[in-house]
Amino acid sequence: xxxxxxxxxxxxxNNDPARALTEPLWVRWVLIAIALSFMGLFLVVPLVxxxxxxxxxxxxxxxxxxxxxxxxxxxxxxxxxxxxxxLLNTLFGLSAAWAITKFQFPGKxxxxxxxxxxxxxxPVVSGLIYVLLFGLQGLMGHWLKDHDIQIIFALPGIVLAxxxxxxxxxxxxxxxxxxxxxxxxxxxAKVLGxxxxxxxWKVTLPNIQWGLxxxxxxxxxxxxxxxxxxxxxxxxxRGLTNxxxxxxxxxxxxxxxxxxxxxxxxxxxxxxLTLVAKTLVGAKYSRERGVLTTSxxxxxxx
Amino acid sequence: xxxxxxxxxxxFNGFKAVHEVSVKLETGSLTALLGPSGSGKSTLLRMIAGxxxxxxxxxxxxxxxxxxxxxxxxxxGFVFQHYALxxxxxxxxxxxxxxxxxxxxEKEIKDRVYELLNLIQLTGYExxxxxxxxxxxxxxxxxxRALAPRPEVLLLDExxxxxxxxxxxxxxxxxxxxxEETSVTTLFVTHDQQEAMEVASRILIMNKGQIEQDGTxxxxxxxxxxxxxxxxVGETNFIxxxxxxxxxxxxxxxxxxxxxxxxxxxKIRIYFRPNDVYMTEQFETLQVQAKIAKTRFxxxxxxxxxxxxxxxxxxxxxxxxxxxxxxxxxxxxVYAAITAFHVxxx
Numbered sequence: 001x002x003x004x005x006x007x008x009x010x011x012x013x014n015n016d017p018a019r020a021l022t023e024p025l026w027v028r029w030v031l032i033a034i035a036l037s038f039m040g041l042f043l044v045v046p047l048v049x050x051x052x053x054x055x056x057x058x059x060x061x062x063x064x065x066x067x068x069x070x071x072x073x074x075x076x077x078x079x080x081x082x083x084x085x086x087l088l089n090t091l092f093g094l095s096a097a098w099a100i101t102k103f104q105f106p107g108k109x110x111x112x113x114x115x116x117x118x119x120x121x122x123p124v125v126s127g128l129i130y131v132l133l134f135g136l137q138g139l140m141g142h143w144l145k146d147h148d149i150q151i152i153f154a155l156p157g158i159v160l161a162x163x164x165x166x167x168x169x170x171x172x173x174x175x176x177x178x179x180x181x182x183x184x185x186x187x188x189a190k191v192l193g194x195x196x197x198x199x200x201w202k203v204t205l206p207n208i209q210w211g212l213x214x215x216x217x218x219x220x221x222x223x224x225x226x227x228x229x230x231x232x233x234x235x236x237x238r239g240l241t242n243x244x245x246x247x248x249x250x251x252x253x254x255x256x257x258x259x260x261x262x263x264x265x266x267x268x269x270x271x272x273l274t275l276v277a278k279t280l281v282g283a284k285y286s287r288e289r290g291v292l293t294t295s296x297x298x299x300x301x302x
Numbered sequence: 303x304x305x306x307x308x309x310x311x312x313x314f315n316g317f318k319a320v321h322e323v324s325v326k327l328e329t330g331s332l333t334a335l336l337g338p339s340g341s342g343k344s345t346l347l348r349m350i351a352g353x354x355x356x357x358x359x360x361x362x363x364x365x366x367x368x369x370x371x372x373x374x375x376x377x378x379g380f381v382f383q384h385y386a387l388x389x390x391x392x393x394x395x396x397x398x399x400x401x402x403x404x405x406x407x408e409k410e411i412k413d414r415v416y417e418l419l420n421l422i423q424l425t426g427y428e429x430x431x432x433x434x435x436x437x438x439x440x441x442x443x444x445x446x447r448a449l450a451p452r453p454e455v456l457l458l459d460e461x462x463x464x465x466x467x468x469x470x471x472x473x474x475x476x477x478x479x480x481x482e483e484t485s486v487t488t489l490f491v492t493h494d495q496q497e498a499m500e501v502a503s504r505i506l507i508m509n510k511g512q513i514e515q516d517g518t519x520x521x522x523x524x525x526x527x528x529x530x531x532x533x534x535v536g537e538t539n540f541i542x543x544x545x546x547x548x549x550x551x552x553x554x555x556x557x558x559x560x561x562x563x564x565x566x567x568x569k570i571r572i573y574f575r576p577n578d579v580y581m582t583e584q585f586e587t588l589q590v591q592a593k594i595a596k597t598r599f600x601x602x603x604x605x606x607x608x609x610x611x612x613x614x615x616x617x618x619x620x621x622x623x624x625x626x627x628x629x630x631x632x633x634x635x636v637y638a639a640i641t642a643f644h645v646x647x648x
Contacts, residue, residue, distance in 0.1 A: 184386035187353050190373045191380040192400035193451060202399070206390040 050268050053261035065251075065262035070239045074247035074263070080155065081162040081230070081243060082223035088163050089219050090212070093170025098204075101178040102186070115171050118164055127161050127232025153235030158243065161229040166219045173215030177208055210285035217281060221274040225267060303364035303454035303487055304329050305350060310359030311511075312345050319345040321511035322359070327504075329364075330485045332478075334502035336492055338534065342511040343491045347457050350489070351380045364454065376455075379448030379486075383460040385440045387432040393419075393443050394428035400451035418446040421480070438469040442476070449484065458490035462497065470494075474501050495535050499523070507531055529646050532573040539616050540573045542648065551645070554614045555590035560645045574643035576605060579618035581638045583628060589637035592616075597632055606630065608638055616640075 023031075055062055065071060096115060100108060118126060132138050134151040144151060151157045185207065189199040205212075227245040234241045242250065244267055251260035305327040312320040320342040327333050337343045348354040350361060352373030361369045368376055387396050397418055401411045419425045422442040432440055441461060448456060461477070462470040478501055481488055492498050498505050499519040507515045507522065507530075515527040526532035533540060543553040549562035551570060558572060582589070595615065596607040604625040606618045618638060620630075630636065 184382050184384060185388055187373075188380065188382060188386040188388070188447075189399065189403075191351055191353065191376075191378060192403065192447070193374050193377075194399070194403040195374060198403050203388055206388075 047268065050261055050265050053257060054265040056258045056261070061258060062262045062265075065259035066266065068259075070242065071247060071259075071263055073239045074242045074244050075266070077155070077158065077242065078224055078244040081159050081226075082220055084159045085162045085166045085223040086216055086220050089167045089170050090216055092167055093172075093174055093215060093219075094212070096171040097174035097178050100175055102183050112175070115168050118166070118168055123165055123226065123228030124232055126164050127229035129164070130157055130160055130233050152233055153237065153241060155241070157233035158230050158241060161233045162223050162226050165226050165229045166223045169219035169222065170212065170215035173211050173218070174208055177211040178204075181207055210281055214278065214281050214285050217274055217277050221271065224270055304362075305455055305487060305489065306362040306365075307346075307350065308360045308362070310346065310349060310361065311357050312342075312349060312354060313357050318342075318511040320349070320356075323508075323511075323513055324359075325506060325513060325516065327487060327489060329487055331504060332481050332488045332490075332502050333504045333506060334490055334492055334498035335506050335508060336495055336498040337508035339493055341508040343493075343508045344459055346508070347459055347489065347491050350455070351378050351457050352376045353380070377451070377453050378455040378457055379445075379451070379453035381441070381444050381448050381456070381458040381461050383463045385432070385437075385444045385464075387440055387444055387447070389432055391431075392428060393424065393430050393432070393435070396432070396443055397447045397450050399447060404451060414450055418450055421449075421483070422446045436469075437465045438473055441465065441473060445477075445480070449486070454487065456486045456488045458488070460491055460493070462492070462494075470497070477501060507534070509534070524642075526573070526644055529571065532644055532646065536575055537617075537619070538573050538575050539579075540571055541614075541616075542569065542571050544569050554610050554612055556610075556640060558640070558643060558645070564645075564647060569648040571646050571648050572643050573646070574616075574640050576617045576619035577603070578640060578642040579608070579616060579638055580641050581606065581608075581618050581620060581630070581636050583630075583634075583636060585637045587639075589639045592636055592638045594630060594632050594634050594636060597630070604630075608636070610638070 054065075096111065099105070100112060131152055133140055134144060134157065135141050136145065136152075138152075151160070185203050186199050189203045194202065225245060226243075227249075230243055231246055231249075234243065234246055236242060236246060236250065238247075238250065244263060248260050248264045248267070251257075251263060306325070308324045310320060310323045311318070323342075323346060335343045335347065345354060349356050352368075352371065356369060359369070360367060363371075363376060363378075388399065391399070394415055397415045398411045401414055406414075415428070416425070419428060422445065424439060424442060424446075427435070427439070432443070435443065441464075445456075445458075445461070458477075462473050465473065474497060477488075477490075490501070499522075503518065505515075505517065505519055505522050506513050509528075509530045515522055515531050517525070517527075522531065522535055526535060532538060541553050543551050545560065545564050545566050545568045546552045547566055549559055551558040551560050551572065553572065560570070564570065580589070581592075585591075590610060592608040592610045594606050595609040598605040598607075599622075600619070602622055603619040604622055606620070608616050608618055610616065616638075620628075
């Protein structure tokens with residue numbers, strides 16, 4: 001609101017370029033009202049509703065719903081799936097970004113395109129891929145059964161599906177960043193006598209740390225919240241193969257609304273936490289990128 | 303230590319970036335590698351540093367074959383055009399980097415860093431980050447960082463290219479002084495001929511992936527070896543004509559006595575510098591009449607476009623003082639002679 005007042009004040013001056021773009025006061029108010037009511041209707045109300053419903057039967061009930069063994073097992077499973085996904089995708093993201101930005105190789109463009117695949121494929125299809133590969137009727141089903149390896153409807157399947165769905169995040173964040181930075185600093189380190197490992201830890205990593213962290217946060221958020229792909233491969237065995245989102249669904253389908261919302265509130269907390277972390281890291285990150293781009297052109301005189 | 307390359311070549315997708323270059327640089331020398339952009343000078347420098355792998359040829363550092371030795375083991379210092387300082391490290395840590403990766407003690411590192419800070423006149427700046435320095439300061443830090451591990455060769459890739467004219471000039475003097483003090487074998491790449499002539503005692507001129515001339519600044523300027531160098535170094539007029547008779551070429555009213563071995567009717571191009579045009583108000587000797595079509599003030603000299611008739615023009619330059627004393631004006635008739643020129647067959 002403060003912003004608009006300033007703009008309207010400026011708008012009264014002649015030869016102000018902002019004037020041409022300034023709408024009448026009522027138009028601005030209507031636009032703001034529309035935006036705010038949308039936000040309220042689609043974000044704030046549901047958010048409040050989650051917490052209100054979760055606490056519907058009091059704090060005691062809320063904590064019991066979260067502490068119940070099936071819920072704890074779901075939390076554990078979600079943390080494992082997210083942890084493994086973040087770890088693997090960080091490694092993948094770093095190596096993919098490194099390979100794409102520092103080397104020329106055949107199939108590079110194909111790799112860049114394929115990295116986006118999980119974004120474009122429906123999560124249900126992502127889950128089905130694994131069922132078709134590892135399920136009993138699948139390509140490797142018999143071999144796996146003979147060797148007594150359980151992938152579908154078990155932890156490995158859930159982890160695989162989560163990894164697949166989240167693998168673009170870190171790589172997508174790092175590729176443009178590393179492209180922009182070029183490899184001069186790495187070359188400088190190399191000529192100064194650093195080996196590859198030293199160059200990576202002392203030069204490359206500090207330069208991309210905020211972008212990397214940003215990617216990890218996004219990857220983690222998606223991994224913890226993934227529903228579709230995991231739902232297909234999980235088998236919904238309560239206390240065994242249910243992640244948090246699946247657990248919420250089960251409770252809801254059992255008309256246990258308060259418990260469902262209690263567990264959902266955990267995921268919501270997580271989302272809010274991610275939002276805060278993302279904002280903090282994002283600010284730091286854009287500042288660094290800002291420094292990077294201006295330091296070449298602007299010569300700061302002491 | 304000396305640098306020697308033999309038949310060095312590098313191709314990018316069939317493009318000859320560097321083609322069979324051979325050259326030897328003596329220990330302690332200061333050499334400029336001059337050429338237009340795309341002439342392969344940076345690629346040659348990067349191959350010597352080990353940042354680029356040659357497709358053919360050999361590199362010898364102090365008589366040792368080093369063609370496929372990694373950059374890490376070559377013990378060369380390299381300075382990049384855009385400094386390539388480590389953004390997240392202080393000036394101190396930047397300079398210390400090459401010493402740290404060589405596992406020197408903190409004491410040794412500290413002594414060396416302060417010695418270099420003193421050399422680059424940036425004592426007191428050790429806690430600053432590169433973003434808090436001016437361009438000239440950054441480049442000095444980059445030079446100090448390259449010198450820290452006591453390299454036997456210092457390679458600079460357009461080291462002043464990103465700086466403004468005034469700072470460039472200061473850094474040129476500074477590099478010269480630095481070279482006198484450290485006497486490390488230095489090779490620097492530049493596209494600025496002024497810079498090459500002022501700083502280096504020897505200039506290699508590259509064009510299309512090859513070294514076209516190798517000589518002192520005076521040789522390069524006064525005895526251009528090829529067409530390319532004649533028009534690339536310094537300002538020049540060129541005229542196309544043919545051999546009129548044995549040992550003589552004619553262009554408009556001008557007559558040039560040329561190498562008598564050139565066959566009659568042979569097409570030739572004659573280059574001459576604007577400051578080799580001798581221009582007077584009164585006829586002296588062997589001059590032709592010309593009309594001043596245009597004057598242009600260029601700081602220390604004044605340039606005149608001379609119309610010599612028959613749609614032919616040449617440009618002449620006269621030191622400002624002389625020109626003002628003579629009072630040459632546009633539209634005035636003067637007498638001009640070409641006192642030095644170079645002939646290349648076409």
